[in-house]
Amino acid sequence: xxxxxxxxxxxxxxxxxxxxxxxxxxxxxxxxxxxxxxxxxxxxxxxxxxxxxxxxxxxxxxxxxxxxxxxxxxxxxxxxxxxxxxxxxxxxxxxxxxxxxxxxxxxxxxxxxxxxxxxxxxxxxxxxxxxxxxxxxxxxxxxxxxxxxxxxxxxxxxxxxxxxxxxxxxxxxxxxxxxxxxxxxxxxxxxxxxxxxxxxxxxxxxxxxxxxxxxxxxxxxxxxxxxxxxxxxxxxxxxxxxxxxxxxxxxxxxxxxxxxxxxxxxxxxxxxxxxxxxxxxxxxxxxxxxxxxxxxxxxxxxxxxxxxxxxxxxxxxxxxxxxxxxxxxxxxxxxxxxxxxxxxxxxxxxxx
Amino acid sequence: xxxxxxxxxxxxxxxxxxxxxxxxxxxxxxxxxxxxxxxxxxxxxxxxxxxxxxxxxxxxxxxxxxxxxxxxxxxxxxxxxxxxxxxxxxxxxxxxxxxxxxxxxxxxxxxxxxxxxxxxxxxxxxxxxxxxxxxxxxxxxxxxxxxxxxxxxxxxxxxxxxx
Numbered sequence: 003x004x005x006x007x008x009x010x011x012x013x014x015x016x017x018x019x020x021x022x023x024x025x026x027x028x029x030x031x032x033x034x035x036x037x038x039x040x041x042x043x044x045x046x047x048x049x050x051x052x053x054x055x056x057x058x059x060x061x062x063x064x065x066x067x068x069x070x071x072x073x074x075x076x077x078x079x080x081x082x083x084x085x086x087x088x089x090x091x092x093x094x095x096x097x098x099x100x101x102x103x104x105x106x107x108x109x110x111x112x113x114x115x116x117x118x119x120x121x122x123x124x125x126x127x128x129x130x131x132x133x134x135x136x137x138x139x140x141x142x143x144x145x146x147x148x149x150x151x152x153x154x155x156x157x158x159x160x161x162x163x164x165x166x167x168x169x170x171x172x173x174x175x176x177x178x179x180x181x182x183x184x185x186x187x188x189x190x191x192x193x194x195x196x197x198x199x200x201x202x203x204x205x206x207x208x209x210x211x212x213x214x215x216x217x218x219x220x221x222x223x224x225x226x227x228x229x230x231x232x233x234x235x236x237x238x239x240x241x242x243x244x245x246x247x248x249x250x251x252x253x254x255x256x257x258x259x260x261x262x263x264x265x266x267x268x269x270x271x272x273x274x275x276x277x278x279x280x281x282x283x284x285x286x287x288x289x290x291x292x293x294x295x296x297x298x299x300x301x302x303x304x305x306x307x308x309x310x311x312x313x314x315x316x317x318x319x320x321x322x323x324x325x326x327x328x329x330x331x332x333x334x335x336x337x338x339x340x341x342x343x344x345x346x347x348x349x350x351x352x353x354x
Numbered sequence: 355x356x357x358x359x360x361x362x363x364x365x366x367x368x369x370x371x372x373x374x375x376x377x378x379x380x381x382x383x384x385x386x387x388x389x390x391x392x393x394x395x396x397x398x399x400x401x402x403x404x405x406x407x408x409x410x411x412x413x414x415x416x417x418x419x420x421x422x423x424x425x426x427x428x429x430x431x432x433x434x435x436x437x438x439x440x441x442x443x444x445x446x447x448x449x450x451x452x453x454x455x456x457x458x459x460x461x462x463x464x465x466x467x468x469x470x471x472x473x474x475x476x477x478x479x480x481x482x483x484x485x486x487x488x489x490x491x492x493x494x495x496x497x498x499x500x501x502x503x504x505x506x507x508x509x510x511x512x513x514x515x516x517x
Contacts, residue, residue, distance in 0.1 A: 008357065008375035008421060033417050036378070037398050049375070051422050078411075082474065102488020103469065105399060107411045108418065240487035338480040 003039045007048040013055060014181055014215060020050045021211045022183060028052050028213060030074060031108040033101075034117045042127055043118075043134060058112075058215060061086060067221025070179075073112025073214045077167070078103070080111060090219055091332045092170040092230035092249050099234050099341030100166040102241045112214040115168060115178065115194065116206065119161035119271070120243055122146065132158045133202040147308030149245060152317070153301075154270040159202030160307035163195055163272050166341070170232055170249035172273035173265035174223035182212035191217070195272035202271070226251030226263060231327040233320055234267070234341040244268035246317045247341070250324035252288065259283050259292065264300065264325070269317055276300035279321070288329045290322070297321035357421045363387060364433025372421055379423060380404045380415035383430060391431035391460045395490075402489030405461040405468070406430050412468025414488075431460035434467070442513075443467050446506035447499070454493035465489045466503045470510055477504055 011017040021028060025047030029035060038044045052058065058074040061083055069089070071080060077097045080086060087094035101109065123129040123141045130139035142150055142160050150160040168191065176191040194206050208214075234247035247267035253260040262283035266274040279296035286292040297318040304314045323343050357372045363383075370386065380397070383389045383406070392415060395403030399417040406415045407429040434441035443466050446452070453459045465486060475481040482503050483496070491499065 003376050006375065008419075010422070029419070029422070031417075032419060032422070033399060033414070036417050036419065040398065049419075051419075053422055078472075082472075102402065103472070103485055104402060104405055104412050104414045104465065104488045105417075107468075108413045240484055338478060339484050 003036075004042070004045040004047075006046055008051065009048065010051045010054055014057065014213065017050050017052050017055060018181060018183055018211060018213060020048070021213065023048050026050055026211070030110040030113040031076075033105050033109045034113065038118060038125075041125055043125055052213070067224070069219045069221075071111055071217045071219070073216055074110045076107060077101075077109045077111060077114065078106040081106070087336070089224045089227050090170070090174070090230075091227060091336075092232045092251060093167070093174070093219070095336065095340045096166040096170050096232040096234075096247075096249065098336060099232065099247075111167065111217055114165055115191075115214060115217070116208075117165060118205070120164045121150070121161040124161060133161060133198070133205075136201070136203045143308065145308075148310050148312075149243075149268070150307050150310055151270050152304040152306055152310055152313045153266075153274055154197040154272070155307045156198045156200065156202070158200055159198035159271070161198065161202065161271060162268055163270065164243045164268075165273065166232070166234060166244060166247060166267060168195075168273040169247055169265045169267035170230075170251075171217065171219075172275045173249040173251060173263040174226065175220050176223075177218040177220070178214055179216040179218065180208060180212050181215050182209055186215075192273070192275050198271045205271070223251075225253050225261065226328075228332055229254060229328045230332050231324055232341050233324045233327060233343045235316060235320060235343060239339060239342070246313055246320050248317070248320045248324040250321070250328040252283075252325070252328045254288055254329065257288055259286050259288050262296070262325075264296065264321065266300065266317060266321070269304070269313065276321075278302075283325075290326070293322045293325040294318075296325065359420055359424050361420075361423060361425075362427040363389070364429060365427075370420075375419060375421045377420045378416055379406070379408075379418040379420045379428070382420040383415065383428070389430050389432050392464075393457055393460055395458065395461070400490075401458070401461075402465055403458050403461040405464040405489065407464060407468055407471075410468075410471055412465050429464070429467075431464055434463070441467070442509040443470070443502070443506040446502040446509070450498040450502040450505060451495070452498035452502040453491075453495050458489060458491045458493075462486070462489045462491065462499055466499075466506065469503065470507050475503075475507075477507065479504065 027046035058072040081097035129141040229252040236242035251263040279300040393403040395401035
């Protein structure tokens with residue numbers, strides 16, 4: 003780990019001023035940043051520790067019913083907030099399917115949004131990586147790439163965004179509140195992350211020094227609370243990143259779909275909202291055939307970027323499963339293994 | 355430059371002057387306070403051997419900068435027993451043979467104490483397994499670990515009821 007200057011501001015304004023220095027990075031819990039620094043993948047010259055800014059630690063409901071989550075709320079605290087989990091169950095399920103209990107106790111929701119890809123070539127400083135060292139090439143293209151992107155990837159970079167939390171946030175129209183030297187602005191979660199294109203080192207629309215201060219879930223997302231799930235395929239039962247994941251929400255009336263929300267994780271450099279699939283579902287009967295047509299539409303543009311062609315049918319099948327699970331209803335209690343596609347669906351075999 | 359960090363470590367107030375902000379809580383405990391019960395396994399947040407409680411919550415001490423924790427209360431494996439009387443989780447790990455080599459055990463025990471504090475798993479073995487998934491045991495003593503956690507939880511709950 004490189005040497006760095008360390009500052010601990012008490013307010014957002016002080017933090018933004020301190021982060022104006024070149025080479026500065028915000029430090030929240032550090033569960034991703036310190037890991038990257040230990041591997042010399044990133045080498046910030048200054049850490050601006052925001053963990054003591056009290057105003058960023060609250061969960062509030064505003065007058066119009068939107069829920070505003072301060073950027074420093076810990077993943078576990080949000081997932082176990084009973085009122086939040088009841089209103090936004092797929093978000094709570096996604097949070098609890100990520101990482102381990104220890105990491106969820108530390109990691110913050112703002113940090114989750116800006117975590118880096120887990121592409122092994124990004125982490126290995128001896129490998130070529132256009133994201134870490136622009137222009138150096140991409141060793142993942144001819145390497146171990148069975149978990150890489152199948153949507154929105156480019157020749158320059160085939161990495162995926164690893165966040166679970168962002169997937170239902172994208173599905174349910176979350177908004178990110180950002181503050182920087184030029185003031186406060188809002189960005190739709192869906193528009194926060196950038197596809198890799200020719201500049202995979204640019205991962206979000208945030209300008210240098212901008213700070214995520216809160217995430218807002220619109221009141222309207224509560225309409226899906228009775229029929230919302232997050233499902234995640236992993237290479238082991240727990241404590242693993244998604245190979246493919248899906249967040250699904252439905253509003254049903256007499257067996258017909260009034261509204262649908264669908265987003266995928268593990269398939270692209272950003273959480274992948276499936277708008278076309280949602281439009282196809284609206285007005286259709288809530289049944290297998292409708293779900294299959296939506297899944298087909300969601301993956302129509304998908305192409306393998308390496309040894310990962312299997313992820314395309316896997317994503318289709320997971321979408322069908324997630325929509326089925328959402329149709330059957332949000333479980334009254336969080337499943338023992340959150341987001342497992344192998345449990346809590348009647349008729350499916352239990353995994354343990 | 356020095357950074358002053360005030361911590362309560364196993365109930366004892368400590369004021370530490372850090373000459374380098376890079377020191378993790380894990381290295382602070384092991385190298386500067388000589389509390390070597392907390393283990394360094396992967397040092398990257400993947401194995402759970404370094405688990406301690408910060409203000410009662412289990413976290414990976416390898417991924418936490420000590421300088422950031424000013425004012426926190428830290429509990430390590432050394433802080434669980436009361437003199438010669440082991441903590442119920444420690445007793446349960448022995449009773450259920452929940453270890454072989456023992457290297458992951460301090461982290462397992464601290465994680466189990468955290469899990470029981472959180473109160474989310476109940477007596478369901480599948481929820482206990484999921485709640486303990488951040489602690490790897492390469493000797494694979496998992497069956498004993500799950501039984502030890504359930505047993506300790508029952509003991510602690512009985513004690514609370516009696517109190």
